[in-house]
Amino acid sequence: MADFKEARARMVDRQIAWRGVGDDHVLRAMRSVPREAFVPESMRVFAYDDAPLPIGEGQTISQPYVVALMIEAAALRPGERALEIGTGSGYAAAVMAEITGQVFTIERLGGLADAARRRLTELGYANVEVRIGDGTLGLPEAAPFDVIIAAAAGPEVPAAWKGQLAAGGRIVMPVGSHCSQDLIRLTRREDGGFDKVSLGDVRFVPLLGAQGWRDPR
Numbered sequence: 030m031a032d033f034k035e036a037r038a039r040m041v042d043r044q045i046a047w048r049g050v051g052d053d054h055v056l057r058a059m060r061s062v063p064r065e066a067f068v069p070e071s072m073r074v075f076a077y078d079d080a081p082l083p084i085g086e087g088q089t090i091s092q093p094y095v096v097a098l099m100i101e102a103a104a105l106r107p108g109e110r111a112l113e114i115g116t117g118s119g120y121a122a123a124v125m126a127e128i129t130g131q132v133f134t135i136e137r138l139g140g141l142a143d144a145a146r147r148r149l150t151e152l153g154y155a156n157v158e159v160r161i162g163d164g165t166l167g168l169p170e171a172a173p174f175d176v177i178i179a180a181a182a183g184p185e186v187p188a189a190w191k192g193q194l195a196a197g198g199r200i201v202m203p204v205g206s207h208c209s210q211d212l213i214r215l216t217r218r219e220d221g222g223f224d225k226v227s228l229g230d231v232r233f234v235p236l237l238g239a240q241g242w243r244d245p246r
């Protein structure tokens with residue numbers, strides 16, 4: 030346990046703060062969430078490595094730095110309403126839940142969603158609501174959101190998400206082809222228009238669904 034705690038503190042210093050993430054909310058959250066609890070038993074020794082890790086069903090838990098970068102880019106603040114697309118292990122949702130009390134997360138694969146829900150409950154993240162479904166459609170019944178973060182990459186920003194974003198709200202999402210993408214942030218202006226900023230090259234698993242890539246199932 031103590032080893033994980035030390036490894037976690039080192040991870041935040043060397044992989045995240047050192048690379049320029051300075052948002053105190055994000056750094057504090059990343060220092061709190063036990064990443065080892067979100068990876069398969071056999072992967073625990075690698076939990077604080079500077080890399081994504083397999084979590085089953087062909088999916089991955091994102092590299093810690095990428096999780097920090099995306100939440101910082103979204104400028105998530107206490108009290109805001111957040112939606113994550115692509116629950117996976119539930120790790121990023123837990124980091125977001127350390128910052129705000131209202132986190133919704135959607136996963137298309139029922140097995141991963143159920144495991145994430147169980148894990149989040151055991152760890153005491155009662156403020157995260159895990160849904161199974163096609164996240165490209167957003168979550169109309171819980172909208173509007175201040176922040177929408179996608180952990181999977183699509184060809185373009187789903188229109189549904191733009192429609193469910195509050196004025197001043199931010200969408201952070203990897204957009205591009207299957208093998209290379211640009212991480213972008215869209216901010217909704219008061220007049221309803223959107224400002225776009227490019228945050229750099231990334232590589233994510235595909236966003237599969239009605240407003241993403243075609244779902245083979």
Ligand code: SAH
Nearest residue numbers: 090115117118120121137164180236237238
């Ligand atoms: N945030 C996760 C990383 C998840 S990887 C973590 O911290 O562990 C991306 C996830 O997006 C995968 O689990 C994949 O199944 C899911 N996904 C892909 N398309 C989706 C869609 N349309 N709706 C919901 N989840 C989707």
